[in-house]
Amino acid sequence: MLSSPLLIHNSLSRKKEEFHPLKPPFVGLYVCGPTVYGPPHLGHARSAITFDIVYRYLKKLGYRVRYVRNITDVGHLENDSDEGEDKILKRAKVEQLEPMEIVQLYMNKYHGEMDKLNILRPGIEPRATGHIPEQIKLIEKILSQGFAYCVNGSVYFDVIKYSQHHPYGILSGRKLDELLSGDEERELEGQKEKRNPVDFALWKKANPEHIMRWDSPWGEGFPGWHLECSVMSTKYLGLPFDIHGGGMDLLFPHHECEISQSQAGSDTAPVKYWMHNNMITINGQKMGKSLGNAIGLEEFFSGKHPLLERSYPPMTIRFFILQAHYRSTLDFSNAALIASEKGLKKLLQAKKLIVQINPSQKSTRDIKKWLDECYLVMNDDFNTAQLIACLFSAASWIYSSAENKETFTSADLILLKNSFELFFTEILGLKEETEPTNDKYLDGLMSLIIELRNNARKNKDYATSDAIREKMKELSIQLEDGKEGTRWVL
RNA sequence: GGUCACGUGGCCGAGUGGCUAGGCACGGGUCUGCAAAACCCUCAACGGGGGUUCGAUUCCCUCCGUGACCUCCA
Known part of the structure; x- marks a missing residue:
């Protein structure tokens, strides 16, 4: 079926590369999932949908994909103040709940919204708190290699030392001396303990008020943020593995640190292909909680948000996201969503009409050529925007055939129907908002x-x-x- | 300030060194009792200025604008 090679844009080389799995037909896919401390928003949807497509398409190409997407359920410190507040703890205080109740609450919400968006669940969904021993083990390994140091019950990764043995910054294109000469004015929590501002925590000592805490060789504390992904990806996918995905905002420092940790611990580059989806803007402006324009998925579905003129069903959101290439920023607006909704409706209608077309002696269109085109654009770094354009041209033929302006042989009609089903329903994961009634x-x-x-x-x-x-x-x-x-x- | 992206017609968004996707909106028409749907036609772009080239929206430089990241933040 594969007439052209699958090309994937690798963030590591910043180029499209031919995809060749390490151990065909198996493919390991790891995606950074959410930190569950708040309701899922449009940004979560974009990342999840992007890699849902990757997952679905690879499977359709015949690969056996093990898909792992983590849940970050350790709070991690936020803001630059000396106290350093923990996101999940903070939320727990606000809502008067146990930290684990917060985690469960938002994890459930996340799953619920992702299901509505018809996003397939991963094969494994590991949680950071379930992998503390493994994380401690990796820290010990990095320590034994001499790439980390302990201070007051915390362990930090020694970036300078690491950079003397391995190139640091290969993913993000950052240069260490530039990082070192940057912003000296910042006074970050724990900064005094670090030998160097570029170092990052592998293990943090827990303050007395910190509830989420675990025993470790260095005392009670909790793992650094970057560590969980290094540990959980390689635990389930091996080292190295094929594809690691996530939002572009995670490129630095998160993914850069993951590479460093694996190199330091096992002297192996962990990932063959790095994929990053771009961000969403709202009316041309960055979407962020501080700007008050991070619209929750629930709000889209209900329409209850000041920026929304009306509600938008999940499939409209999905289609809207798929109409842009995953590496482009995508600008949200009411007008754009309404346009998407209409377009989607047209495709759904066309799909239903195929069976009503009467076969003819000859076809006015080359369906095989069209099908090749569908594969071609998807093979070009999962270009769903172009695939949708292909589907629209097929839709136009379908509508025209109702007026006998286009004709198809019965064989072509079957091919068209099956192909439409394959790309529209199975690969793009689009469907009727309400299931067809068999009532x-x-x-x-x-x-x-x-x-x-x-x-x-x-x-x-x-x-x-x-x-x-x-x-x-x-x-x-x-x-x-x-x-x-x-x-x-x- | 540093690094890296991006700037496409009314809106959203692909893509390309010459043959310039697609959707939505607008306008005209066909169909219809009217609507809706659909079909046909029309409209229209590549931020500004240089350069490379026979030819650039596509390559290079520069300016302007926007965005992301810059150490615990998806």
Whole structure:
């Protein structure tokens, strides 16, 4: 099936590279999941959808994919003040809950919203708190290699020492001397303990008020943020593994640190292909909590947010995100979402119409060529935007064939139907918002209503027929009078 | 300040050294009792200024603008 090679943009080389798994047909895919301390927002959706596509497409290409996406359930310190507040603890205080209740609450929410967006769940979803012993083990390994040091019950990674043996900054393109000469004015928590500001924590000593804490050889504390991904990715995927994904904001320092930790601990570059999805902007502006424009997914679905003119169903959000390439920034606006919704509706309708086309002696379009094109654009670094354009041109043929402007042989119709199903439903993961009703009562009632209304139309009693159509519309059932009779759409 | 991206028609968004996606909106038409849907047609772009080239939206330089990251923050 694979007529052209799959190209993946590797952040490491900043180029598109041919994809060759380390151990075909197996592929290891690790994606940085959410820190569960708040409701999931549009940014979470973009990352999850991006790699959902990667997962689905690789599987369709015949690879056996082990997909791991972590849940970060350790709080990690935030803000630059001396106290350094822990996100999850902070939230726990606000909501008067146990930290683990916070974690569970938002993890459940995350799963719920991702399900609505038709995002396949990963094969393994490891949590940081479930891998403390493994993290301690890696710290010990790094310490024994001499790339880390202990201070007052905390352990820091020695970036300077590391850079003397391995190149530091290969992923983010950062140069150590530039980092060193940067911003000296910052007074960060724990900075005094570090030998150098560029060093990062592998293990942090827990203050007395810190609730999430574990025993370690260095005293009670909690693991540094970057460590969990190093540990959990390689535990389940081996070292090295094929693809590591995440948002672009994680490129530095998070992923850079992951590389350093693996190199320091095992002298191995952990990942063959690094993939990063771009960010979302809202009305041209960065989306961020501090700006008050981080719209939660729940708010999209309900429409309850000052920036939203109305509600948007999950499939509209999904389609909207897929209409842009994952490495481009995507600008959200009400107008853009409404446009997406209409476009999606058109494709859904086209998909349903395929079976109604009568076969002809010959085809006016080359379906095989079209199918190749679908693969070609997806093979070009998962270009879902172009794939959708391909689907739209097929949709246009489908609509035209209803007016006999295009014709297809029965073989081509089957190919078209199966291909549309494959790319639209299985690879892009798009579907009808409400499942098609297999409700015989509803079907029966609707045909009765349509019959009655058409009788009224025959008698030119348009007052009645229009009233029925109005009432149906209020129930969000749309009646459309076509040449072949009246059809109804939910 | 440093590093790296980006700037495409009314809006969103692909892509390319010459043949310039797609969606939505707008306008005109066909169909229809009317609507809706659909179809056809039209409209329209590559931030400014230089350069390379037979030719640049696509390559280089510069300016302007926007964004991301810069150590615990998806």
